[in-house]
Amino acid sequence: MNTALDSLHVAVLAGGPGSEREVSLASAKGVVEALTGRVAKVEMVDVKGPDFVLPEEVDVAFNVIHGTFGEDGQLQQILEDRGVSYTGARSASSRIAFDKALSKEAFFESEVSTPASKVLSLDGEVTPEDAFGLPCVVKPPREGSSVGVHLVHTQEEWDAAITEARQFGDDTLVEELIVGKELTVGVVGDQVLPVVHIHPQSGFYDISNKYPWMTGAGGTDYFCPAELSPEVTEAVQREAKAAHDALGVEVYSRVDVLLREGDDKPYVLEANTIPGMTESSLLPKAAAAAGVDYPSLCLKIIEISLNINECV
Numbered sequence: 001m002n003t004a005l006d007s008l009h010v011a012v013l014a015g016g017p018g019s020e021r022e023v024s025l026a027s028a029k030g031v032v033e034a035l036t037g038r039v040a041k042v043e044m045v046d047v048k049g050p051d052f053v054l055p056e057e058v059d060v061a062f063n064v065i066h067g068t069f070g071e072d073g074q075l076q077q078i079l080e081d082r083g084v085s086y087t088g089a090r091s092a093s094s095r096i097a098f099d100k101a102l103s104k105e106a107f108f109e110s111e112v113s114t115p116a117s118k119v120l121s122l123d124g125e126v127t128p129e130d131a132f133g134l135p136c137v138v139k140p141p142r143e144g145s146s147v148g149v150h151l152v153h154t155q156e157e158w159d160a161a162i163t164e165a166r167q168f169g170d171d172t173l174v175e176e177l178i179v180g181k182e183l184t185v186g187v188v189g190d191q192v193l194p195v196v197h198i199h200p201q202s203g204f205y206d207i208s209n210k211y212p213w214m215t216g217a218g219g220t221d222y223f224c225p226a227e228l229s230p231e232v233t234e235a236v237q238r239e240a241k242a243a244h245d246a247l248g249v250e251v252y253s254r255v256d257v258l259l260r261e262g263d264d265k266p267y268v269l270e271a272n273t274i275p276g277m278t279e280s281s282l283l284p285k286a287a288a289a290a291g292v293d294y295p296s297l298c299l300k301i302i303e304i305s306l307n308i309n310e311c312v
Contacts, residue, residue: 005299006060008039011077013086015046018068018148027064027277034279034295035062039302060302061086064277066097069142071274072098089273089306093248097273100141100173103247103266107268113239114268115175115258122166128158131174139175140168144225144272151177178267181259183226185240186275186286188252188297188305192237193286195257197226222282224289235268243268250308252301254283 012035012054028044035042039259043055047065054061061079063086069075073095089097089155102115107114109165118131119141128134138161140148142189148168150161157202165172182200186193199221228236247253258267275283279294287297 003077005303006039008302009041009055009057010035010039010043010060010062010302011058012042012044012062013043013047013052013070014063014156015048016065016070016075017049017069018035018066018070018144020067020144024065024067024070025277027066027281030278030281030294031064031298034298037052038295038299040140047075050074054084057189059085060303060306063274064090066272066274066276067147068142071144071272075185081171085306085309087301088228088251089249090308092274093250093311097247097253097271098142098144099188100139100270101171101271103270104173106248107243110242112242112246112268113266114243115148115178117173119171121171122162123170126162128152128155132147132176134158135174135177137160137177140165141171141173142240143168158221165282177259179260180261181226183236183257183266184282185237185255185257186252186283186287187244187249187255188292188300189243189288191281192241194225194289195228195233195236196282196286197223198282199223215259222285224282224285226260230265232266243271247271249273251304252283254286265281 012028012031015252016024032042032044045052045054045280051134061084063070065075071094073091076091076094080091096106101119120126120130128136133154138150138152152158152161165284180200184196184198236257240257243255245255249271253271253273255271258269277287284294284297
């Protein structure tokens with residue numbers, strides 16, 4: 001990389017127009033604090049839509065806009081069209097990673113272990129038998145933070161899940177239900193970070209358990225490194241890296257994995273290309289367990305991203 005990190009002018013892109021705006025603003029505040037004093041200048045830019053204005057002479061945009069617009073390739077394409085260097089996955093890989101149906105296709109093609117799934121059109125009546133029967137998981141293909149995700153065990157739950165799914169689009173993704181431990185694995189460049197065990201205090205890792213400070217409900221315990229045998233840890237990390245690579249993610253991601261009860265077989269659910277970046281978020285937590293502190297993680301993401309930009 002030709003530019004020294006301590007000479008950079010960084011714009012941290014925050015907010016966005018999607019459902020994860022408040023989470024993004026919290027991530028951005030953390031990144032700004034982490035970079036202050038470690039780069040020449042850092043500013044937060046509240047992005048509310050495609051016509052956002054960057055400060056003059058910005059060297060790199062640090063994108064922490066989670067979910068729709070910030071993580072699905074739209075923002076990345078705008079920055080590429082403007083010729084602005086930015087952090088994270090490029091526009092093409094962002095689109096694939098954000099779309100759970102496209103991600104599934106990439107996983108199956110690369111033989112990544114992942115739950116069986118089916119995309120159902122919502123144009124007309126749909127029943128559980130159109131997919132896997134009950135129980136199953138219903139989730140919008142193009143939302144983040146478990147928005148709209150339902151674990152379905154009864155016809156009544158199915159009806160409620162499909163009714164909500166229609167609010168998000170014309171189709172929905174139905175998966176076989178895997179019961180087991182919820183895990184997540186960060187990948188930064190070629191480094192696979194320690195496994196985090198996510199243990200919701202009730203239910204599953206939905207938005208209320210992810211962000212109790214925002215929703216006023218729920219809560220989750222985290223264990224990092226996860227208490228797994230070396231063999232299982234290696235298998236989980238291997239599948240996470242395979243998923244990251246299958247999607248073509250260039251810089252970093254956090255891959256969500258279910259470890260099935262009974263045989264400890266890992267199943268990849270999805271990869272988050274703009275994961276939470278507060279100091280207490282899961283990617284920084286895993287990096288800290290690997291000896292990489294929060295400011296160093298932010299700088300490493302910038303460095304890898306700028307190297308990618310130079311190669312494009």
